[in-house]
Amino acid sequence: MNNTIRVGNLFGIPFYINPSWFLVLGLVTWSYGGGLMAQFPQLGGGVALILGLITALLVFSSVVAHELGHSFVAISQGINVKSITLFIFGGLASLEKESETPAGAFWVAIAGPLVSLLLFGTLTAIGITTNPSGPLAAILGLLASVNLALALFNLIPGLPLDGGNILKAIVWKVTGNPYKGVTFASRVGQVFGWLAIASGLVPLLLSGSFANIWNLLIGFFLLQNAGNAAQFASIQEKLTGLTAEDAVTNNSPIVSGNLSLREFADEQILSQKDWRRFLVTDDSEQLLGSISIDSLRSVPTQLWSETRVVEVMRPIEESTVVNSGQPLLEVIQLLEQQKLSALAVIRDNGVLVGILEKTAVINLLQRRVQNNPA
Numbered sequence: 001m002n003n004t005i006r007v008g009n010l011f012g013i014p015f016y017i018n019p020s021w022f023l024v025l026g027l028v029t030w031s032y033g034g035g036l037m038a039q040f041p042q043l044g045g046g047v048a049l050i051l052g053l054i055t056a057l058l059v060f061s062s063v064v065a066h067e068l069g070h071s072f073v074a075i076s077q078g079i080n081v082k083s084i085t086l087f088i089f090g091g092l093a094s095l096e097k098e099s100e101t102p103a104g105a106f107w108v109a110i111a112g113p114l115v116s117l118l119l120f121g122t123l124t125a126i127g128i129t130t131n132p133s134g135p136l137a138a139i140l141g142l143l144a145s146v147n148l149a150l151a152l153f154n155l156i157p158g159l160p161l162d163g164g165n166i167l168k169a170i171v172w173k174v175t176g177n178p179y180k181g182v183t184f185a186s187r188v189g190q191v192f193g194w195l196a197i198a199s200g201l202v203p204l205l206l207s208g209s210f211a212n213i214w215n216l217l218i219g220f221f222l223l224q225n226a227g228n229a230a231q232f233a234s235i236q237e238k239l240t241g242l243t244a245e246d247a248v249t250n251n252s253p254i255v256s257g258n259l260s261l262r263e264f265a266d267e268q269i270l271s272q273k274d275w276r277r278f279l280v281t282d283d284s285e286q287l288l289g290s291i292s293i294d295s296l297r298s299v300p301t302q303l304w305s306e307t308r309v310v311e312v313m314r315p316i317e318e319s320t321v322v323n324s325g326q327p328l329l330e331v332i333q334l335l336e337q338q339k340l341s342a343l344a345v346i347r348d349n350g351v352l353v354g355i356l357e358k359t360a361v362i363n364l365l366q367r368r369v370q371n372n373p374a
Contacts, residue, residue: 004085010064013071018087021060028056032142040135055139060086062119062147066154067091069115070162073108074099090150097333102173102181109165116151120144158189160225179240182233189226193219236329238365244331244345245324245353247361252354253278257288257310261299264291264309279344279352280313287321287344287352289313316344324353332361 004016033052037045063086070093071081080096093112099105123144132140154162164185171181200216253275255264264278277292291313299307321344322331331343335358345353 010068010084011071013068013081013093014083015064016083016085018085020088021086024088025053025056025060028059029053032056036135036138039138043135051135051139055142058139058143059146062116062143062150063091065119066112066116066150067093069111069113070095070108073111077104077108079108098178102169102178105172105178106166106169109162109169112162113151113154116147116154120147120151123147156192157185158192158222158226159185159229160189160222164189164226177237179233179237183230186226186230186233189222189229193222193224193226195219196222235365239328239332242328242364243324244322244326244328244343244356247328247331247356247364248324248345248354249357249360250354254352254354255280255291255309257282257308257313259309261296261304261307261309261312265296265304279316279355280309281352282310285352286350287316287346289315290344320344321346322356323348328361331356335361 004018006014006016008015029049029052031052032055033045033049036051037043037048040048043051064084067084071084074081074093074095077099079099082094082096085092085094095108099108123140127137127140127144155166157163157167159165159168159182167188168178168181168185171184172178175181196215196219198219200212200214200219203212204216255267255278257280259267276294277290279290280288282288288310291309295312295314296304299312319338320340320342322334324345324347334340335343342355342357345356347353
C-alpha cells in the first residue's frame with residue numbers, strides 16, 4: 001500500500017495507518033487534553049495530556065471496532081479482508097471482493113454502524129449504572145458521543161459511506177442489477193458532497209469563518225470517492241458477460257514445442273518483432289510452457305538447428321493461466337492482485353486459446369464504450 005505504515009495484524013487482518021492519522025491523533029490529544037485541564041484544573045498539564053492521548057487512542061479504537069464489524073461479517077460470507085487502514089477521515093476495511101447477494105452486501109455495510117451503536121449503548125449504560133464523576137465521566141461521555149456520531153455519519157445514504165452501501169444493496173435488490181445500485185448511491189453521495197462543500201464555503205466567503213472547514217474537506221472526500229465509485233461501476237457493467245476468451249489477443253505469440261530454435265528464430269522472431277515471449281504447445285495444442293527471446297542466448301548458435309523449443313522453454317506457473325470461460329472481471333482482478341501484464345488462456349480440455357494482455361482489455365473496453373456510449 002502506498003503512503004501507509006503496517007503496524008501489525010488484527011485477528012489475522014493486516015492493519016495499516018496512514019501518516020495523516022498521526023496528525024489527527026496529535027490534534028485530538030492536544031485539544032481534548034487542554035479541555036480536560038480547563039475543566040479539571042487539579043489534574044495538571046501532564047496528566048491532562050496523558051488522559052487526552054488515552055482518549056484519542058480510545059476514539060480511534062472505536063473506529064477500528066467499526067471496521068472490524070464490516071470485516072467479520074465479510075469473513076463470515078467467505079470474503080477475504082485484505083487490510084484495515086486508519087486515515088484522516090476514519091477507517092477503511094478493504095475487501096477482496098463484493099458480496100454475492102444484495103442481502104450479503106446489506107449486512108456487510110450495516111455491520112459497522114451497528115457496532116458503533118452497540119458501543120454507544122454500552123458506554124451510555126456504564127455511565128448511567130456506575131455514575132462516574134470527574135475526568136472519567138467526561139471521557140465516557142465523549143466516547144459515547146463519538147460512537148453515536150460515527151454511526152449516524154456513516155449512515156448517510158451516499159457512497160462511499162456505509163449508508164451508501166446500504167442504499168446500493170437496496171437498489172440492487174429492487175432492480176436486480178448491482179451496478180445500478182452503485183451508480184444511484186454514488187450520485188446521492190455526490191449530492192451530499194456538494195452540500196458539505198457548500199456548508200463549508202458559505203461561512204468562509206460571507207464572514208471569513210473557518211468554523212465549518214472540516215465540512216469542506218469531507219465534501220471533497222465524498223465527491224471524489226463517489227465519482228470514482230460511479231466510474232468503476234460503469235466499467236464493471238460494460239464488462240459484464242464477457243469472458244477471458246473475449247479479450248484474447250488475435251494472432252497470439254504461440255509456437256510449437258517441436259520447432260528447432262533455428263526455425264523458431266526464423267519463423268517467429270523475424271516475422272513478429274514486437275513479441276518477446278511466446279507460449280509453447282504440443283501437437284495437440286496443449287499448453288506446455290513459454291519461451292522468451294532471451295532464452296536463445298543460453299544455447300550456442302551452432303546448436304540451434306538440433307535443439308528444440310521444448311528443451312529450452314520454461315514451465316508456466318499455474319497462477320498465470322486462466323480458463324477461457326472465466327468472467328473477465330475476475331481475470332482483471334487477478335491481473336491487478338498479482339501485478340501481471342498478461343495471462344495464458346486455455347479451454348477446459350487444456351487446449352491453448354492465446355494470451356490475454358492488460359492492453360487488450362483496455363482496447364476491448366474502449367470499443368464497448370464507443371459502441372454503447374450511454
